Amino acid sequence: MFKVRRRRDLVRELASLRRELGELKVGLAEQVTTRRLVVVDGDGVQRVVVRADQTTGSVLVRVDAAAGETTGVELFAVEPVNDVGTAEAGVALYQAGEVAGSWPAG
Structure with a gap:
């Protein structure tokens, strides 16, 4: 049971990281701002x-x-x-x- 729960947590975290990375790529593609x-x-x-x-x-x-x-x-x-x-x-x-x-x- 512990392994199944841990695996679910890892899958959920990986999905979250992929989503965040996709959002970052979109943001950088639109504009990079610096002085x-x-x-x-x-x-x-x-x-x-x-x-x-x-x-x-x-x-x-x-x-x-x-x-x-x-x-x-x-x-x-x-x-x-x-x-x-x-x-x-x-x-x-x-x-x-x-x-x-x-x-x-x-």
Whole structure:
């Protein structure tokens, strides 16, 4: 009798886990929400960083470099500060941690 009862419990628990896993898959398929997504290579080096905050969205694609010495390109969009001015979008090029160029210029 004990084995039968335990088996029923396991079957019930397995069915519950399958149901929950199915619901999780549906939820993830609809939307994954985050403020920062980092894609790393096989060595754990950050290659792509997608970031968003209250006023800015950006995508940075970079090569491996020393800490603080980003070399890469960033696409960005920035809302006006304190609702004054206009929103901006552009591209920035980084070389060894310094802005080497940008569009629009400035």
